[in-house]
Amino acid sequence: MGTGRGVEEAGPGLAAVAWRWPVKAFQRPPRVLVVDDDPLQRRLLLKALEPLGVEAVEARNGQEALDLLRDGLPHVVLTDLHMPFMDGLELTRHLKAQDPLLPVLLLTADGERELRLKGIAAGADDFLNRPVDLAELRLRVKGHLERRKLQERLEDLEHTLLALMRAVEAxxxxxxxxxxxxxxxxxxxxxxxxxxxxxxxxxxxxxxxxxxxxxxxxxxxxxxxxxxxxxxxxxxxxxxxxxxxxxxxxxxxxxxxxxxxxxxxxxxxxxxxxxxxxxxxxxxxxxxxxxxxxxxxxxxxxxxxxxxxxxxxxxxxxxxxxxxxxxxxxxxxxxxxxxxxxxx
Ligand SMILES: [Fe+2]
Ligand SMILES: [Fe+2]
Missing domain, CATH: 1.10.3210.10 (Hypothetical protein af1432)
Structure with missing residues (x-):
């Protein structure tokens, strides 16, 4: 029947187009910034993050990490405390000044209570004990990524509503x-x-x-x-x-x-x-x-x-x-x- 064939023609045609739509080109995986001056530690952390399917970016110290932010803020930052040029505390303060909601996780050694307190004061969201339990690291990063995604959706919605409002005013x-x-x-x-x-x-x-x-x-x-x-x-x-x-x-x-x-x-x-x-x-x-x-x-x-x-x-x-x-x-x-x- 004429109508039936029309529908059939439209169906596969659309389906064929749909998979070609380059959605991937518009979607980037979440980015995690790993900051540590020890190359071995960095490699270990990056390896641990692999199963999360994130884009991991690495820096050797706070200063280098800040330079990388020119490409946009990451979704989560994982940073060592003791580093040359700029340590983890100062980096945390800089990051929080740019975006108070950006999750920053500090890697601390056991017994560094004073440093942890300073970390909290600098705005750190979470701490991970060294030597790092890699399974725990993945779970914590995953949790922060999910919260970050929810927050981004909320912001998107707010932007949409405000755009609607501007359309009203126009x-x-x-x-x-x-x-x-x-x-x-x-x-x-x-x-x-x-x-x-x-x-x-x-x-x-x-x-x-x-x-x-x-x-x-x-x-x-x-x-x-x-x-x-x-x-x-x-x-x-x-x-x-x-x-x-x-x-x-x-x-x-x-x-x-x-x-x-x-x-x-x-x-x-x-x-x-x-x-x-x-x-x-x-x-x-x-x-x-x-x-x-x-x-x-x-x-x-x-x-x-x-x-x-x-x-x-x-x-x-x-x-x-x-x-x-x-x-x-x-x-x-x-x-x-x-x-x-x-x-x-
Ligand atoms: Fe009104
Ligand atoms: Fe009004």
């Missing part, structure tokens, strides 16, 4: 840089309110992504350069839910969803999409930063307002029971401190 020249500015204001205020390091990092990402749902809203409605109909307003108001729908299946960072879904909620229940009357404080910080930036940046239909006036609008929100007083207070003090506002 839809309307007036919103260019909105996410970055909102993140900056929100971080200032959250620090002032005493937020923890981890909360600040989540808030930063949440702020950068808060309007990601606008990707689903037609450009001409987003630009809003003509009076919008009731129906178009309803569409715009769907963006927090659309954004939440984008993040929901990802399962990573579930703590980012409140920022995306609730950044237009107000304490008096007048916000959207859920009409909440209790809004987490850091989500209120984001909501206030969002409002502040919308007011102080221009739009096609209105001119930017000066910082003092935007701040008075935040304070009016407090009076109307829509925003926590502490949040508006934090904004006033950080805007003064960062010289966005001038002292009266």
């Amino acid at each position: 839809k309307d020249a007036y919103t260019a840089g909105h996410g970055e500015r909102v993140a900056q204001y929100a971080l200032w205020a959250a620090e002032e309110l005493g937020a923890a390091e981890r909360e600040l990092e989540e808030l930063r990402l949440g702020a950068l992504l808060h309007d990601v749902g606008k990707i689903a809203i037609p450009d001409h409605i987003l630009r809003g350069d003509y009076p919008l109909t009731e129906h178009e307003w309803r569409l715009i108001r769907q963006h927090p839910v659309k954004g939440d729908e984008i993040l929901k299946p990802l399962r990573i960072h579930p703590q980012l969803r409140p920022y995306v879904r609730w950044h237009h909620e107000r304490l008096d229940g007048s916000g959207y999409p859920d009409g909440l009357t209790e809004v987490p404080p850091l989500v209120q910080v984001l909501a206030a930063a969002d409002l502040y930036d919308a007011l102080t940046s221009g739009r096609t239909y209105r001119r930017p307002v000066p910082p003092e006036e935007a701040l008075r609008t935040l304070e009016a929100e407090v009076q109307a029971g829509r925003l926590e007083r502490e949040v508006a207070r934090a904004f006033r003090s950080v805007l003064l401190r960062n010289r966005v506002l001038r002292a009266p």
Whole structure:
């Protein structure tokens, strides 16, 4: 039958192409950097890593290892402590300054307690006793490689989301840089309110992504350069839910969803999409930063307002029971401190 043959033709054709696709050319095996001044030890370590299928790179001391980093950071570093030119501790400090999450394993001799403590202070992630148990070495390196891969996937996902966000901002020249500015204001205020390091990092990402749902809203409605109909307003108001729908299946960072879904909620229940009357404080910080930036940046239909006036609008929100007083207070003090506002 005609249709059947068509399918048959397409099937093997695609299959034949698929194996030729040069995926391998785009995939490099994970790289492990082995640093040791003793050539015999290096050879032993490299041999032990062979079954892991990694690309092992070797260096004779810390300085040589750093020179090799010009080709990009490895996935795991395995380093001796005592080496000429640059020892393992200094190398660890340099590596951690470049990427605090890069796993660094130090090879130490038994009884080197003082050195181990210095290693921890330098940021080393793990220690292996000499003489090295090669099976243990493989297991440890494998564990660190797996964690590194997970972390890279997470970073890839974050980059994809941020690229999506830039695509949203590109839809309307007036919103260019909105996410970055909102993140900056929100971080200032959250620090002032005493937020923890981890909360600040989540808030930063949440702020950068808060309007990601606008990707689903037609450009001409987003630009809003003509009076919008009731129906178009309803569409715009769907963006927090659309954004939440984008993040929901990802399962990573579930703590980012409140920022995306609730950044237009107000304490008096007048916000959207859920009409909440209790809004987490850091989500209120984001909501206030969002409002502040919308007011102080221009739009096609209105001119930017000066910082003092935007701040008075935040304070009016407090009076109307829509925003926590502490949040508006934090904004006033950080805007003064960062010289966005001038002292009266
Ligand atoms: Fe929004
Ligand atoms: Fe926004």
